[in-house]
Amino acid sequence: MNSPVKLPIDTFPVERPLLKQRPRETKLSFDGRNASLPVFVAGDENRLVAFVCQSDTSMWSTGPLLLIGPEGSGKTTIALHLAARCSAEASLADDPSAVRYLSALDFAREYADAVAADDIPHLRRSIDKAAVLVIEDLHLIAGKTAAQDELTSRIDQRIQRGAPTILTSRRLPTETRAIRPQLASRAVIGLTIPLAYPQAESRLALLRELSLVRGVEISDEHLALLEAGLRTEVSVRSLDGAIKQIDLHCRMTQCGVDIAAVQSAINAAGELNDIDLGKITRTVAKIWGHRTRDLRSGSRKQSVVRARSLAMLLARRMTPCSLDKIGDYFGGRDHSTVLHAIRKTESLLESDADLSRIMHEAKEKLAA
Incomplete structure (x- = not known):
């Protein structure tokens, strides 16, 4: 078995609080057992996260702490880590009621139940x-x-008491449609920390740690090939999936880890994340409130044109399709028309916050 890799400087042990209600998917499953990596590996992409997690909790606990980032970037892990530290500093580490964990949807359901039972x-x-x-x-x-109004009031009460509140979200509340301004303003008055998927050195360190936990012996050379072959924006769960695929390939072929095993993991990851023109069109149309056939039609309605152009841009970035193929799909347009639409959309994204938000939302849904 390879010796453990030297982890980056910004690596810290992850604490977890005792909870009455367990969050979903906070643990990875290894060989049928519940287990999880005992550390959070934070490279340059998550340096602020590492700084906050290793600093005194007083620097953020007086106001809401907001963690934002894509699905699978570690928001829940960090939120619970910080909650555990807060409860420990208050000498409540052994009290499962000290940390109250709820998803926003669970809060909404509990509020609806309380209203129905007249027990707010x-x-x-x-x-x-x-x-x-x-x-x-x-x-x-x-x-x-x-x-939302009730949650705003509860956050206000906690701010007045100086009680720590930790929020997670895929995007800023101020950039999320149908989030009321009152709640959005409360969420961002404290410290906001962005989380990103692991990159470069962090990915290599995580792949090594995951291979050690799973008991799969992989050389540094093969780990480097695996890291280079995977998409740049992948979660820790996806990295673990790649290690699982290598393990499966080796068991099936009854051989050690070689280039073929690494390639099988890269190929499997590509198939899992395969995105086609239809999926992109359906996703963008749904977000914009149009029908899929509207985007593929010859409609010159402004909102349809903007949605269609965004779908073309996503198709160019997220699929191997040529400009001609994209044009054929979207109503038989020629490649120069597609290129013009893409360039115009790219320019608008620099100044149009709404378009940028829709672009971000579409990418999240497509990557899920």
């Missing part, structure tokens, strides 16, 4: 008295106006 004070007490409150996936409460 009980919900408020349970939220207000928690030593640390963690609300995950804030973006999913969009459109639930009453629940």
